[in-house]
Amino acid sequence: MVLGGGYSGLIAANRIARRLSGADVMLVNERPRFVERVRLHQVAAGQRPVEHLLADRVRPGVRLSIGRVTALDPDRREVRVGDDALGYDTLVYALGSGAVVPESAAGALTAAGAESAEEASKRIADLAAENGVLAVVGGGLTGIETAAELAESHPGLRVRMLTSGEPGGFLSPRGKAHVRRVFDRLGVEVLTDADVEEVREDAVVLRDGRAVGAALTVWSTGFAVPALAGRSGLAVDAHGRIRVDATLRSLSHPEVYAVGDSAAATRQNGRELRMACATGIPAAYCAADAIAARLTGREARPLRFRYVNQCVSLGRRDGLVQYVDADDNPHRTVLTGRLAARYKEAIVRGALFVTAKSGPYSLARPRSVLR
Incomplete structure (x- = not known):
């Protein structure tokens, strides 16, 4: 049984079915469609990427169960999906993560889930028609991509980014400089040293008492995993992620x-590998192959992995490819502009391709070009 039909879960289910002919593989997901999570900032901006049904992306031998996982009992090897209790022999847990929004910012929008991004797109479109002000809280990659996409898609929208440090502070000096140039071109106002205390209907209040006007706020400060794994008795780390070999x-x-x-x-x-599609895809192949190996009496191979670059979309016509070392530390070298945008688009399309075509990927030299 595979829990979660995102990039990692779908790849794992398809790979197991391919490697173990005749195995009974069940993929459990709360919705019938596959969500391209790396495009959700585009959805929030009002774009409509092509929808993909999970039923069209699974291999023969993979059964779908559509429903929300509400409980897990690993000692009894049982999962509760809605009102049904489903048993398993081997489980792949791939329920992903969601946006972390504090109670003080409960009124903020997010672009971290399919439904939340679609709801955000409606409200942002209405605000853009009024030439209103929108705040994006968070200067990480998700915040950067969201701010650029919204500003490009809605030229009348006044976008303000609020961040405690420099946007993309982990990038190289060249990478950070390019992000700033794009923001200047798109009219994105950046407020640094802006630690948010509260989100109100018409403003974002900072810890130093300043109030920054904004009719809508998009919260993009990070992600967290569901509490289900820890609550179920699985060994987890301080962040609730399952501890694995x-x-x-x-x-x-x-x-x-x-x-x-x-x-x-x-x-x-x-x-430690960061939360990203970049790490989830090779991990899914590794886990699926390890399961197949152990069930057929062979030795399971460990994950061999290194980072190559981080790809950042800055609207549809600009981008940034930040080259990194094996541990994800930035090099001086970057790729920018339209070529970088095309590169990122090719990577996103490639990630979609492997969710349905899980054979070609090789663990011999796994690398990450996704962000």
Whole structure:
């Protein structure tokens, strides 16, 4: 059984079905369609990427169960989906992560989920028609992509980014400079040293007492995993991610594997891998192959992984490719402009392709070009 039909879960289910002919593979997901999460900032901006049904993306041998996972009992090897209790022999936990929005910002929008991004698009379109002011809280990659996409798609919208540091502070000096140039061109106002205390209907209140006017706020400060894994008795880290070995196998329950944002996975040197599509895809292949190997009496191979670059979309006509070392530290080299935008688009399309075509990926030299 595979819980979660995002990038990692769908790849794992397809890969297991491919490697274990005749196995009974069930994929559980709360909605019948596959969500291209890396495009949700486009959805929030009012664009409508092509929708993909999970039924059209699973291999023969994968059964779909559409419903929300409400409970997990790893000792009984049982999952509750709605009112149904479903048993399993081996479990792949791939329930991903969601936006972290504090209670003081409960009125803020997010672009971290399919439904929330669609709701945001409606309200943002209405605000843009009035030439209103929108705040984006958070200067990480998600905040950067969201601010640029909204400003480009709605030229009448006044976009303000509120961040405690420089936007993309983890980028190289060249990378940060390009983000700033694009923001200047698109009219995105950046307020640094802006620690948010509260989100109100007409303003964002900072901890120093300043009130920054904004009729809508998009919250983009980070992600967290559901509490289900820890609540179920699986060994988890301080962030609630399942603690796994080098083959993505749970340290506390050997019949459970975790992939994607749900897993506290590391590189060969012990460096923790960040939550990203970039790490989730190779982890899914590794876990699926490890399951197939163990069930057929072979030795499971550990995850071998390195980062290559981080790809950032800055609207549809500009982008940034930040080259990094194996541990995700930025190099001086960057790719910018339309070529970078095309590169990012190709990577996003490639990620969609492998969710349905799980054979070609090789664990011999897994690398990450997604962000």
